[in-house]
Amino acid sequence: MRVSRKGVLPALPLAAALVLAGCGGGAGKAEDGTVTLYGNDPQNPLIPSNTQESEGGKIVDAMWSGLLKYNPDTGKxxxxxxxxxxxxxKNTVFDVKFKKGWKFQDGTEVKADNFIDAWNYAAYAPHAQNDAAFFSDIKGYKDVHPADEKAKPATDKMSGLQKVNDYEFRVTLSASNVTFKQKLGYNAFYPMPAQFFAAKDKDQWAKKPVGNGPFEFADYQPSVQTTLRRWDGYAGKDKPAVDKVEFKVYQSQDAAYRDLESGNLDFMEMVPPSALVEDKYQKDLDGRTLGGTVMSDQFLAIPQYRDPAWRNPDLVHGISMAIDRAQITKQIFNNARKPMDGFVPDSVPGSAPNACGQYCEYHPQQAKALVxxxxxxxxxxxxxxxDGGHKEWIEAVVNSVNxxxxxxxxxxxxxxxxxxxxxxxxxxSHQLTGMTRGTWNYDFPSPDSELAAQYETGGSSNFIDYSNPGFDAKLKQARAASTEQEAAADFGAAERLLTASMPHIPLWSEQGIAGYSDKIKSVKLNKLKRVADLSSIRLAK
Incomplete structure (x- = not known):
């Protein structure tokens, strides 16, 4: 997710990029204070490999560090x-070496076993982790996670994970994958402390989880907020400068925005559509905004398990061509969205231009004939x-189509x-009774992030049960390419295969527009994940 990182969705000149001019990120003198951020209740207990949506993802990413991280300015x-x-x-074996002395928040050192055990735990089918499919590249995955849900796994350890020493391990894949390395900053690949594996009740452990990142868990009040505090034992270079962060729960984006205006909320990564009209947010917040292109897109997903008639390409193509994307992005979002012409935003390296062709354009007469x-x-x-600020644009889509x-x-x-x-x-749980809106915030900067998760058979976020053997084969071909540039052509071909059946109707990509209170002096918006870069926050004196 992630489906909106899998969660709820949304200009400044692009020269402003995604960072407010002023102090940047990196280490600095710690400032006193608590920063409040827009949030929501996590869907699941706070275990990284079971966290697949944006609200839990914000918290997990603040508490853990991985082998890689994604630059907030570039997404790389x-x-x-x-x-x-x-x-x-051939991109089939990856030798991983990492820093000595990096600690978990319980004081134990992060070692190779903490990665290997965490990845095996996540992949093992009986543990039912949402992100299990992220490990499907690794040799031996099918032994721990058989395709038949009723089958018993042959083992609980993947043969493709081998410890070299305490600070080095080797990953062997079942097939070439040029994009595998880029995935290793995603939360599914975070290490886990020994106390997690020793805990008999993992959900109970997750009520006060222990990570290895810049913030540690402090408190969770359901339907109110999650509080994290700065962990001074953090070994990374981008040390946070605030004492605490609170992710406050709101029933609507508009309610959160009112608190942002009044100073009762310090940061909101997307202002609601009601604030975009005539650039109202600029006046409301007295210029305390930042924005730019982010790797995020929005779509309508069609459950393949529901009415078989909804899978008729003529019907879906017709509905898509009845959506006036240009008019909606102008009237509802004040051009803070860009109409999609494919299934991958053009902000993602390797995306294919115009993969959707005429079917993502507004042609009402052709739409009517197809339907x-x-x-x-x-x-x-x-x-x-x-509770997500989607009413205005969905009603606009409904009116356009009708x-x-x-x-x-x-x-x-x-x-x-x-x-x-x-x-x-x-x-x-496959209980959708109609189309559903969806948002994809990229987990890593490659078309494979969205194409695999959302459309590949058994993909980690393929909640509509779409399956196309030809598409699956094209993804495998892309991963087997020698370079990412070569892979891009095959990913583009995979996108064009989606156009034929259109299990999702692409809508628009996002120009991220965030707002902050006068308590904050400077902050960055992460281009990849569309969240606040917590380590970059500096408070006003």
Whole structure:
């Protein structure tokens, strides 16, 4: 997620990039103070390999450090704990070396076993971790996670993980994968302390989890907030300068924005659509905003397990061509969104231009003809969480489609559910009764992040049960490429295969627009994850 990193979704000149002019990140003198940030209740207990959505992801990423991290300005993967990650010529074996002396927040040192044991735990099918599929590249994954859900795993350890010494281990893949290294900054690959594996009740352990990152757990109050405090034993170079961060829970984006205006909330990574109209947010916040292109996109997902008629390409293509993306991004988002012309945003390295072609353009007459040719008649719901600021744009999509398809007997309607947690539960338990809105915030800077997770058979976020053997084969071909440049062509071909069946209707990518209170002097917005870069926050004197 991630589906909105899998969560809730949204200009400044691009020259401003994603950072407010002033103090940057990096180590500095610690400043007293607590910073409050927009958040929501995590969907699951705070275990990295089971965290697949944005709200839990914000907390887990603040508490843990991985082998790699993603530069907030560029989104590129950089060494964090790793000193080197060396691939073999065919990208089938990766030798991983990492820093000595890096500690968990319980004082124990991070060693190779902490990575190996964590990855084996995450991949082992009986543990039912949401991010298990991220380990499917590793040799022996099928032995710990058989394709048949009823089958018993042959073992609980992947043969492709081998310890060299306490600060080095080797990863052998079952096939070449040129993108594998980039994944290693994602939270599924975080190390876990020995106390986690010793705990009989893992969910109980997760009520007060222990990581190895810049912040440690302090408190969680359901439906109120999660509080983290700075951990002074953090070994990374980008040490935070604030004492505490509080992720406050809100029932709506508009309620959070009102608190931001009044100074009762210090940071919100996306202002709501109501604040985008005529650049209202600039006046409300007196210029305390930042923005730029982020690796995020929004779509309508069509459950393949529901009405078979919804899989008719004529119907889906027609609905897509009845959406006036340009008009909606202008009227609802004040051009803080950019209409998609494919399934991967153009901000992602290796994305394919115009992969969706005419089917992502507004052609109401052709749309009407295609829908009539499909033979379908009925009203299709669009499900979304009511607490996420999506009402305005979904209603705009509904109005656009219903106007274009008037007289065909086909229409859409907005069907909200109370909270993001409820929506995610419906998605994961295959209980969707209509289309559902979705957002993808990239886990690593490659088309493979979204294409594999959302569309590959058995993908970690493929909650609509889409399966296309030809698409799966094209992804494997892309990963087997010698370079990322060569892989891009195959990823583009995979996108064009999606266009034929269109299991998701692409909508728009995002120009991230964040707001902050006068308590904050400077802060960055992470280009990859569309969240505040906590280590960059500096407080006003």
């Amino acid at each position: 993967a950089e060494n964090e704990m790793a000193t080197s990650i060396t691939p073999s010529e 009539q040719r499909s033979g379908y008649r009925g009203t299709i719901p669009i499900q979304s969480n009511a 106007k274009a398809l008037q007289g065909t007997g086909v229409s859409l309607r907005f069907d909200p559910v109370p909270t993001f947690q409820v929506l995610r539960q419906q998605q994961q």
